[in-house]
Amino acid sequence: MSDEPLLELDRLSAHYVTGRGTRVVKAVDEVSLSLRAGETLGVVGESGSGKTTLALAILRLLPTAAQIVSAAMRFDGEDLLAMSPVEMRRIRGKRIAMILQDPMASLNPLFSVGDQVGEPLRVHENASRRSAWERAGALLRSVKIPAAGQRLREYPHQMSGGMRQRIVGAIAISCEPRLLIADEPTTSLDVTIQAQYLKLLRDIQREHGLALIFITHNLGIVARMCDSVAVMYAGRVIESGPVRRIFNSPIHPYTRALIESIPRLGEGPERLTAIDGQPPDLASLPVGCSFQARCPRVMDHCREEAPPAFDIATDHNARCWLARP
Amino acid sequence: MSVSPAPASPSPVAALPVPRRVAAFRTEGFPMLPIAILVTLALLAIFAELIAPHNPEIGSLGQRFKPPAWIAGGSTQHLLGTDHIGRDVMSRLIFGARVSMMVGFMAVIIAGVLGSALGILSGYLGGWVDQVIMRLTDTWLALPALTFAIFLAAIVGPSEWNIVIILGAVYWTRYARVIRGEVLSLKERDFVRLAIVAGCSKWTIMRRHLLPNVANTAIVLATLMLGVVIVSEAALSFLGVGVPPPKPAWGLMLADGKKGLMAGYWWLTVFPGVCIVLMVLAANLLGDWLRVKLDPQLRQL
Amino acid sequence: MTILLEADKLTKHFALRRGLFRSDPGAVRAVDGVSFSIEAGRTLGVVGESGCGKSTTAKLVLKLEEPTAGEIRFEGRALHTLNADGLRQYRRSVQAVFQDPFASLNPRMRVDSIIAEPLITNEKIDKRQARDRVGKLLDMVGLPARSADLFPHEFSGGQRQRIAIARALALSPKLVVLDEPVSALDVSIRAQILNLLVDLQRDLGLAYLFIAHDLAAVAHMSHTIAVMYLGQLVEYGPAKTVASDPKHPYTQALFSAALPSHPDESRDEIILTGEVPSPVNPPSGCRFHPRCPHVMPRCAPEVPKLRTAFGRETACHLYE
Numbered sequence: 030m031s032d033e034p035l036l037e038l039d040r041l042s043a044h045y046v047t048g049r050g051t052r053v054v055k056a057v058d059e060v061s062l063s064l065r066a067g068e069t070l071g072v073v074g075e076s077g078s079g080k081t082t083l084a085l086a087i088l089r090l091l092p093t094a095a096q097i098v099s100a101a102m103r104f105d106g107e108d109l110l111a112m113s114p115v116e117m118r119r120i121r122g123k124r125i126a127m128i129l130q131d132p133m134a135s136l137n138p139l140f141s142v143g144d145q146v147g148e149p150l151r152v153h154e155n156a157s158r159r160s161a162w163e164r165a166g167a168l169l170r171s172v173k174i175p176a177a178g179q180r181l182r183e184y185p186h187q188m189s190g191g192m193r194q195r196i197v198g199a200i201a202i203s204c205e206p207r208l209l210i211a212d213e214p215t216t217s218l219d220v221t222i223q224a225q226y227l228k229l230l231r232d233i234q235r236e237h238g239l240a241l242i243f244i245t246h247n248l249g250i251v252a253r254m255c256d257s258v259a260v261m262y263a264g265r266v267i268e269s270g271p272v273r274r275i276f277n278s279p280i281h282p283y284t285r286a287l288i289e290s291i292p293r294l295g296e297g298p299e300r301l302t303a304i305d306g307q308p309p310d311l312a313s314l315p316v317g318c319s320f321q322a323r324c325p326r327v328m329d330h331c332r333e334e335a336p337p338a339f340d341i342a343t344d345h346n347a348r349c350w351l352a353r354p
Numbered sequence: 355m356s357v358s359p360a361p362a363s364p365s366p367v368a369a370l371p372v373p374r375r376v377a378a379f380r381t382e383g384f385p386m387l388p389i390a391i392l393v394t395l396a397l398l399a400i401f402a403e404l405i406a407p408h409n410p411e412i413g414s415l416g417q418r419f420k421p422p423a424w425i426a427g428g429s430t431q432h433l434l435g436t437d438h439i440g441r442d443v444m445s446r447l448i449f450g451a452r453v454s455m456m457v458g459f460m461a462v463i464i465a466g467v468l469g470s471a472l473g474i475l476s477g478y479l480g481g482w483v484d485q486v487i488m489r490l491t492d493t494w495l496a497l498p499a500l501t502f503a504i505f506l507a508a509i510v511g512p513s514e515w516n517i518v519i520i521l522g523a524v525y526w527t528r529y530a531r532v533i534r535g536e537v538l539s540l541k542e543r544d545f546v547r548l549a550i551v552a553g554c555s556k557w558t559i560m561r562r563h564l565l566p567n568v569a570n571t572a573i574v575l576a577t578l579m580l581g582v583v584i585v586s587e588a589a590l591s592f593l594g595v596g597v598p599p600p601k602p603a604w605g606l607m608l609a610d611g612k613k614g615l616m617a618g619y620w621w622l623t624v625f626p627g628v629c630i631v632l633m634v635l636a637a638n639l640l641g642d643w644l645r646v647k648l649d650p651q652l653r654q655l
Numbered sequence: 656m657t658i659l660l661e662a663d664k665l666t667k668h669f670a671l672r673r674g675l676f677r678s679d680p681g682a683v684r685a686v687d688g689v690s691f692s693i694e695a696g697r698t699l700g701v702v703g704e705s706g707c708g709k710s711t712t713a714k715l716v717l718k719l720e721e722p723t724a725g726e727i728r729f730e731g732r733a734l735h736t737l738n739a740d741g742l743r744q745y746r747r748s749v750q751a752v753f754q755d756p757f758a759s760l761n762p763r764m765r766v767d768s769i770i771a772e773p774l775i776t777n778e779k780i781d782k783r784q785a786r787d788r789v790g791k792l793l794d795m796v797g798l799p800a801r802s803a804d805l806f807p808h809e810f811s812g813g814q815r816q817r818i819a820i821a822r823a824l825a826l827s828p829k830l831v832v833l834d835e836p837v838s839a840l841d842v843s844i845r846a847q848i849l850n851l852l853v854d855l856q857r858d859l860g861l862a863y864l865f866i867a868h869d870l871a872a873v874a875h876m877s878h879t880i881a882v883m884y885l886g887q888l889v890e891y892g893p894a895k896t897v898a899s900d901p902k903h904p905y906t907q908a909l910f911s912a913a914l915p916s917h918p919d920e921s922r923d924e925i926i927l928t929g930e931v932p933s934p935v936n937p938p939s940g941c942r943f944h945p946r947c948p949h950v951m952p953r954c955a956p957e958v959p960k961l962r963t964a965f966g967r968e969t970a971c972h973l974y975e
Binding site: 075076189190191192219220221222223224225228246247248249250252253272273276283286287288290291292293294300301302303304305307308 | 704705811813814841842843844845846847849850853868869870871872874875876898908909910911912913914915916917918919920924926927930931
């Protein structure tokens with residue numbers, strides 16, 4: 030494994046211009062991230078934070094209304110922004126794969142499981158129908174689906190949520206991608222099924238040397254699964270770093286409040302730390318730091334100028350005036 | 355109260371809290387054309403006496419079959435020509451608008467009220483009420499609407515009000531079906547459950563919670579049904595069981611004009627036909643636009 | 656502590672429609688012989704996964720469904736013996752807050768009508784009194800007074816949930832059923848609402864039936880925890896006891912599967928095999944036996960009874 034980052038985003042922005050040019054929604058704003066092979070990065074944010082838009086932007090799956098601007102977006106050394114649609118298509122599903130939240134929506138109800146799991150193989154590797162079918166069976170076994178041979182002939186509606194999500198996982202790893210982006214894959218699953226699934230993802234990652242971007246609103250998943258974490262708010266990454274550092278010494282008040290607002294099993298304080306107010310409206314962000322209305326430690330300067338990302342330690346940075354040296 | 359110090363204020367609301375329905379009309383895609391057509395026709399209908407140049411029911415035989423003004427033989431006295439009794443076509447069209455709109459709107463309202471009420475009862479109460487109403491709907495729907503209308507008209511005799519009632523009675527089923535479907539899904543919604551938990555009676559729930567929420571669907575359906583009803587009225591009149599002569603109705607004009615078609619008196623059928631098409635088209639376009647405008651907003655809510 | 660509500664061997668089966676060729680259509684055994692009690696001013700937390708019957712239990716308590724067997728007693732009186740007057744009394748004492756803040760409020764009604772609806776339905780009060788009360792309730796849940804004139808769609812999810820809570824409090828109920836009250840909310844808003852609920856309980860002496868799948872939230876809010884699996888109670892006892900030292904293998908798996916709050920928080924990883932079975936044809940004997948890491952020969956044929964062990968009740972052959 031080389032030390033070169035597998036994925037590198039340098040000031041990636043995705044802006045939607047609507048209302049005949051009058052409103053600009055900065056769904057993703059100046060996001061810089063890097064990920065090495067075999068690493069797991071957690072992207073944490075709530076609704077409206079831009080995390081899903083970020084995932085779609087990497088794969089260039091955003092609608093044409095979104096203008097992607099980036100200093101650089103490199104995958105395995107190649108510039109993703111410079112690629113033609115044909116070249117991007119060869120990357121999607123083969124070298125970068127994606128798993129979405131709702132497995133029922135990800136699977137076509139009209140096609141058998143075998144057809145769907147084998148589809149990337151037929152598309153990317155020109156596999157024959159028969160060989161794709163056989164390899165699909167092997168893939169189902171590798172995601173621990175019992176009676177794989179029989180399952181191939183079945184249809185998505187005949188399976189439970191957990192099993193469907195595994196099938197989606199099998200489709201994702203079928204062409205041995207190097208990067209897997211998982212967008213809230215366990216949100217719709219029961220707790221024990223989620224535990225099974227997360228273990229499966231970890232096993233797959235170890236076996237295939239996959240890099241994993243895990244998009245979630247749940248810090249618990251980050252605590253269990255991730256090596257590093259990026260916290261997003263109103264389209265920007267407001268803090269990022271190795272997971273232990275972030276949990277032990279969060280700098281940005283939002284990160285800190287998020288961590289403290291989670292009820293803890295075992296002992297926990299009587300009252301949870303709550304964050305006042307509501308997530309912001311992306312179409313009308315205030316001047317200065319977008320967290321100012323809810324920040325317990327807001328200063329005058331925060332209302333005037335948006336903070337840049339300050340380096341706190343190796344790999345740990347935060348967009349907060351409190352971090353200014 | 356020791357909750358978070360600054361109570362959250364509601365998320366940014368546009369300058370004034372404009373009711374959703376009005377706000378809808380301010381956005382792009384406002385259907386100028388359909389509204390213009392319908393408003394024009396409505397004005398013609400209301401002010402027919404002032405606008406129409408001649409009496410629509412009395413004509414002079416000496417002026418029969420005069421072509422429209424721009425054709426040789428026509429005169430500006432009768433811009434759109436005259437029919438086989440010498441009546442002015444344009445005046446008949448203008449007065450005919452009144453009949454068509456009146457019949458159209460009233461029939462749609464009757465069908466809508468009846469159908470929506472039955473749909474709500476059927477959907478919410480379920481059980482045998484639902485069964486009875488649905489079987490009734492099924493049998494009613496199985497009857498060919500027009501044939502049934504003709505049958506009824508033949509029994510009760512033609513008159514404007516009879517036609518309104520007949521058409522209302524024929525077309526309520528479409529409403530009942532659609533509204534019932536909506537109520538079936540609405541009644542599973544949490545706010546209905548909570549109303550039960552709050553102790554509301556079945557009637558209160560139907561009136562306060564279900565009715566306003568199906569209103570949008572009913573309105574959209576109404577605009578779409580308007581087209582159907584107007585064509586039906588025209589068909590009934592065409593077949594002689596609609597609005598009785600000499601009252602001008604577009605369908606009746608079509609029927610009368612048919613005789614003159616072979617002889618080349620095209621204006622007797624074309625103009626009423628165009629009017630029917632315009633009104634139905636306008637109603638349908640409006641209905642389509644309303645459907646798009648009102649529904650996604652409801653879903654957003 | 657006074658017992659407010661008691662469920663006694665509560666059972667609810669939903670009959671499946673008889674197919675053309677099926678002789679015995681079977682039933683969905685959603686809730687099967689569940690007994691619990693809720694004390695005044697305290698919270699009973701119910702946890703379990705899909706198909707465990709917790710939502711059906713909530714509906715039974717709210718009288719949105721009638722039990723197939725067993726009964727619920729409120730302040731000593733069995734629900735099925737209530738006449739119209741008694742039922743009205745019951746509805747005043749027991750209210751609910753549901754999961755989806757977008758579906759809980761009638762989009763066509765203004766907030767003051769929504770909150771006042773229980774009042775108008777159950778009491779003879781005039782407009783001004785209703786308006787006053789609505790104002791007080793809005794204040795109680797931390798919303799500004801002018802919220803009363805607005806429509807639900809003008810509020811965010813967390814604010815709507817506050818409106819739903821205000822409405823639930825309108826009749827000064829004794830028990831509020833909270834069915835996943837914060838699951839649909841953003842993480843940063845959840846703590847706000849949970850804090851509000853705790854404060855209201857303390858200030859108004861409310862009892863809660865708190866249903867959620869977020870174990871930590873339930874453990875945080877509850878005085879007693881009931882763990883359900885496939886329609887039955889598998890463990891039932893004081894919250895701290897059950898959460899810190901679960902005894903039933905399913906509870907252990909459930910709590911070990913709960914996500915940590917810190918990367919260094921280690922927990923025995925108990926990964927269950929298989930899927931959550933459907934309540935249509937539950938396994939024989941102990942319903943958990945096909946997935947249990949400690950299964951014994953007697954687990955398949957013999958149904959374990961709920962017995963006291965280690966300071967809580969649990970239904971497991973390991974503890975007999």
